[in-house]
Amino acid sequence: MTGSLAGPSIWSRMMSGQTGPVCVVLIALFALWYVGAIFMNAPTQIDKYTRADQTWTTSQLIEDTLAQERPILPAPHQVAEEMYKTIFATKITSKRSLVYHSWVTLSSTLLGFGIGTILGIVLAVGIVHVMTLEKSLMPWVISSQTIPILAIAPMIIVVLGAIGIKGVVPKAVISTYLCFFPVTISMVKGLRSPQVIQLDLMRTYNASKWQTFWQLRLPSAMPYLFASLKVAIAISLVGAIVGELPTGAQAGLGARLLAGSYYGQTIQIWSALLTAAFVAAMMVVIVGWLERRVLARMGVKP
Amino acid sequence: MNQMKLDKFCLVGAIAALLALIFPLAGVDLDTGKQVAFVGDIPGLAIAMALCVIAGAAFTWIGVRSVLSGTVLLAVAVFGCWQAVSTLYDHGVAGYAGTGFWLFIISLWAFVWRGIDVIANYRSLETAKQQTANVIVPVAFGMWLLFVWEVLVAGFGVPQVLLPPPSMIGVRFVTSTDVMAADFYQTFVKAVLSGYVLGCGSAFVMAIAVDRVPFLKRGLLPLGNMVSALPIIGVAPIMVMWFGFDWQSKAAVIVIMTFFPMLVNTVTGLNAAGKLERDLMATYASGYWSTLFRLRLPAAMPFVFNALKINSTLALIGAIVAEFFGTPIVGMGFRISTEVGRMNIDMVWAEIALAALAGTAFYGAVAYIERKATSWHPSFRVRRH
Amino acid sequence: MTLKEVVNNVASMPASKDAVVDIKNLSLTFQTADGPVYALSDVDLTINEGDFVSFIGPSGCGKTTLLRVIADLERATGGDISINGVSPEQARENRAYGYVFQAPALLPWRSIERNVTLPLEIMEISKEERIKRAHDALKLVELNGFEKKFPWQLSGGMQQRASIARALSFDADLLLMDEPFGALDEIVRDHLNEQLLKLWARTNKTVAFVTHSIPEAVYLSTKIVVMSPRPGRIIDVIETDFPRDRSLDIRETPEFLEIAHRVREGLRAGHSNDE
Numbered sequence A: 001m002t003g004s005l006a007g008p009s010i011w012s013r014m015m016s017g018q019t020g021p022v023c024v025v026l027i028a029l030f031a032l033w034y035v036g037a038i039f040m041n042a043p044t045q046i047d048k049y050t051r052a053d054q055t056w057t058t059s060q061l062i063e064d065t066l067a068q069e070r071p072i073l074p075a076p077h078q079v080a081e082e083m084y085k086t087i088f089a090t091k092i093t094s095k096r097s098l099v100y101h102s103w104v105t106l107s108s109t110l111l112g113f114g115i116g117t118i119l120g121i122v123l124a125v126g127i128v129h130v131m132t133l134e135k136s137l138m139p140w141v142i143s144s145q146t147i148p149i150l151a152i153a154p155m156i157i158v159v160l161g162a163i164g165i166k167g168v169v170p171k172a173v174i175s176t177y178l179c180f181f182p183v184t185i186s187m188v189k190g191l192r193s194p195q196v197i198q199l200d201l202m203r204t205y206n207a208s209k210w211q212t213f214w215q216l217r218l219p220s221a222m223p224y225l226f227a228s229l230k231v232a233i234a235i236s237l238v239g240a241i242v243g244e245l246p247t248g249a250q251a252g253l254g255a256r257l258l259a260g261s262y263y264g265q266t267i268q269i270w271s272a273l274l275t276a277a278f279v280a281a282m283m284v285v286i287v288g289w290l291e292r293r294v295l296a297r298m299g300v301k302p
Numbered sequence B: 001m002n003q004m005k006l007d008k009f010c011l012v013g014a015i016a017a018l019l020a021l022i023f024p025l026a027g028v029d030l031d032t033g034k035q036v037a038f039v040g041d042i043p044g045l046a047i048a049m050a051l052c053v054i055a056g057a058a059f060t061w062i063g064v065r066s067v068l069s070g071t072v073l074l075a076v077a078v079f080g081c082w083q084a085v086s087t088l089y090d091h092g093v094a095g096y097a098g099t100g101f102w103l104f105i106i107s108l109w110a111f112v113w114r115g116i117d118v119i120a121n122y123r124s125l126e127t128a129k130q131q132t133a134n135v136i137v138p139v140a141f142g143m144w145l146l147f148v149w150e151v152l153v154a155g156f157g158v159p160q161v162l163l164p165p166p167s168m169i170g171v172r173f174v175t176s177t178d179v180m181a182a183d184f185y186q187t188f189v190k191a192v193l194s195g196y197v198l199g200c201g202s203a204f205v206m207a208i209a210v211d212r213v214p215f216l217k218r219g220l221l222p223l224g225n226m227v228s229a230l231p232i233i234g235v236a237p238i239m240v241m242w243f244g245f246d247w248q249s250k251a252a253v254i255v256i257m258t259f260f261p262m263l264v265n266t267v268t269g270l271n272a273a274g275k276l277e278r279d280l281m282a283t284y285a286s287g288y289w290s291t292l293f294r295l296r297l298p299a300a301m302p303f304v305f306n307a308l309k310i311n312s313t314l315a316l317i318g319a320i321v322a323e324f325f326g327t328p329i330v331g332m333g334f335r336i337s338t339e340v341g342r343m344n345i346d347m348v349w350a351e352i353a354l355a356a357l358a359g360t361a362f363y364g365a366v367a368y369i370e371r372k373a374t375s376w377h378p379s380f381r382v383r384r385h
Numbered sequence C: 001m002t003l004k005e006v007v008n009n010v011a012s013m014p015a016s017k018d019a020v021v022d023i024k025n026l027s028l029t030f031q032t033a034d035g036p037v038y039a040l041s042d043v044d045l046t047i048n049e050g051d052f053v054s055f056i057g058p059s060g061c062g063k064t065t066l067l068r069v070i071a072d073l074e075r076a077t078g079g080d081i082s083i084n085g086v087s088p089e090q091a092r093e094n095r096a097y098g099y100v101f102q103a104p105a106l107l108p109w110r111s112i113e114r115n116v117t118l119p120l121e122i123m124e125i126s127k128e129e130r131i132k133r134a135h136d137a138l139k140l141v142e143l144n145g146f147e148k149k150f151p152w153q154l155s156g157g158m159q160q161r162a163s164i165a166r167a168l169s170f171d172a173d174l175l176l177m178d179e180p181f182g183a184l185d186e187i188v189r190d191h192l193n194e195q196l197l198k199l200w201a202r203t204n205k206t207v208a209f210v211t212h213s214i215p216e217a218v219y220l221s222t223k224i225v226v227m228s229p230r231p232g233r234i235i236d237v238i239e240t241d242f243p244r245d246r247s248l249d250i251r252e253t254p255e256f257l258e259i260a261h262r263v264r265e266g267l268r269a270g271h272s273n274d275e
Helices: A010-016 A019-051 A058-065 A076-087 A098-129 A131-144 A149-162 A168-191 A196-204 A209-243 A253-263 A266-297 B008-022 B043-062 B067-090 B099-120 B127-156 B166-175 B177-212 B214-227 B232-243 B247-270 B275-283 B288-323 B332-341 B345-373 C002-015 C063-070 C088-093 C112-122 C127-140 C156-168 C186-203 C214-220 C248-252 C254-272
Strands: C019-032 C035-048 C052-056 C078-083 C097-100 C174-178 C206-211 C223-228 C233-239
Touching (some): A010 A019, A019 A076, A076 A098, A131 A168, A149 A168, A149 A209, A209 C112, A253 B232, B008 B043, B008 B099, B043 B067, B043 B099, B099 B127, B177 B214, B177 B247, B177 B332, B332 B345, C019 C206, C035 C063, C052 C214, C063 C078, C063 C174, C186 C214, C186 C248
Parallel strands (some): C174 C206
Antiparallel strands (some): C019 C035
């Protein structure tokens, strides 16, 4: 507190905002991870020592637990090393490159996301404008949210494979299926969000249905659309990853997870998992950035 | 007022039914080279088509205005649907359906749509009547979709390994209840419920603890929000490795999946109480726990229930997908992946129907409790108009 | 339907040549689960060209509903109404009136200028013309210089002025205002009242103005319509003869106080009926 005449220091500003606490929590998580790695890997390590009739010290034990080949919980630096190796040190065309696998997953994610979003918006427009569609279709759209849709993923892959459709498309179908529900529901809400007074205003101008749609309903729905797009892109990635499981580990992040679990390659699983998390985070960040751009152009209060 | 307005849907229905009587009902049998069936040989179908022509023509003229006329249309359509299905299966048209048959289906579609349309636009001041109408519409629509599925699959003779008709799935569902009960017990009762209770419960306690430390709150909330966008389901192989093939590993996946939505929502909810109300509690010199139980937790309930509802879906997904990574030889996810491998697609669909039922019932139960517990919330107030 | 309307219109046309709004025997009943609500009953009223008519009464007296019937935002269930000799629906289709709501109802994603040009865009008027008219309308409400600002950057009073400019932009002869200054504080409201009067004097528009403030009604109007609830009906119509360009000072004059007194008496009489 002393000497803070020139206002709060950078440090205290960081700590009173979000950045500081988030960093502290992240550091704590890493520390916890290391401790966990030591304790979880220690039994097998001690087992190994006893079998080799080797004497060991605590520091040696810690060192060895953090450097096992197939640890129960790999240490962060092991995962980081593996990620560096498979992302930067491998040619991206190689089957060992995580960039290659990420791209495989990402391409079906984006394809599914695109189709699903368009489908969702079209459906929402229909539901908002046709009373019968709303009453008959909307209850099903809502209740379909409660169904574990991912369960049909293997079937879609195998059935589409049986009629000769393979590769990106079946996974994109799953992603499409997953992401059009949140988009539809949000867009219905958004297209309905104009206040009565605003709709009355359009009526006093004798505006047509389409004019009301373009001038009032669609702009009002933008915040809702972006909120649902964030959910949709995330769930779309999950769909693509799960869609890669039944094909028996050919390519993609999901395949890396499955292959890792077949062969007990924990480091591989963790690096695939962290890469997937990174890709998901990037997608959400991009959608968020787009949202800010669009809303700023629309003059929404920052 | 005197201007005659023809009902377009009924007109389409009548014309399509009329054409259905003229065009060939079914294709040619590949072995015998003869037509499979004629309308003339199937009196039930002929009556149904004639009825459609008459009803369609009549309603084209007088218009479909009342619920009664809509119901009459639907009744004609239901009779038609029944005759169409019986034609497919009892007269060997399955796989050989021709132009006449499909025209008849188009005619039925026009009637069903018009009938549902009338009931959907029904307005009554009596809540009971209005609610009945609101239930009939989606149910009728759903039945129609099932019928279309059945007729398309059977009529075109789609191989059962691609898409079985709903009737076949229904039969499979009923005949393999013992297998499905075992799967349900393994996946839902053991894994989902235990994981759900543990995940939601621990996150709730954690949220109350975190709420007392503003520093932690600021650190955890953004991370928690971010985590909800990550493909957490990917931890499934790790959990299977750590906790074994049985339900414990699935429960562990569910705990992780449900933890963050609950944490974030509860922490947000605990801050939902207004400043005014908090100041009021302060004027009563109410202590932390007293304020927590009297004001902040009740105010947080809508948020908590929101998380509980989200988690009910996540939990089932988590359990099923985790079973794709390894499981004992029972469980819904296991059944789906193995039966897909054996190309028993009807069993897969039956299992998906079970998952859908379980998911909807689970969600419905949570929503019911929410309704009872937070009936004061504006979203549950009865709307007047 | 249409035939009946035509007959009615023909019948009502010769009534008064410069009657902008002509209402006869109008009633409006809402059906609700708790039984019918008589929002308007037996309303007779003529608004002439150039009039400034205020509707005053307690909440639930149907003053806003009446305005909405004139604007074709509600449909009457009985009686006759014509705007410029045609039905409200036709009047709306002809864009015969500008409507100002209780709240500014500006679209938050449009700048002030683009908000004002919104009705012109819907009427498919060319861009240069739109900009020119928006400029003129904003000048009338003294908001020139704020064209590029977004609604949230303006105070409540300025937002309401922008919404008035929007109603003025397409130059309809009839202005319908539904408690436009109800949410503003006294000082801002006085100022806007003054501006509104000037604008009315300058443009010679016909104004129908809903309010629940007695001084506002008396200060602004040439004709005050006092209404009462359950059923919503007119209980008194008071003509005033203040000059068209009046200042706030007239509120101290005995004539003003006398009329205000009469309005208050009317309101009280309407109230005692159902208590």
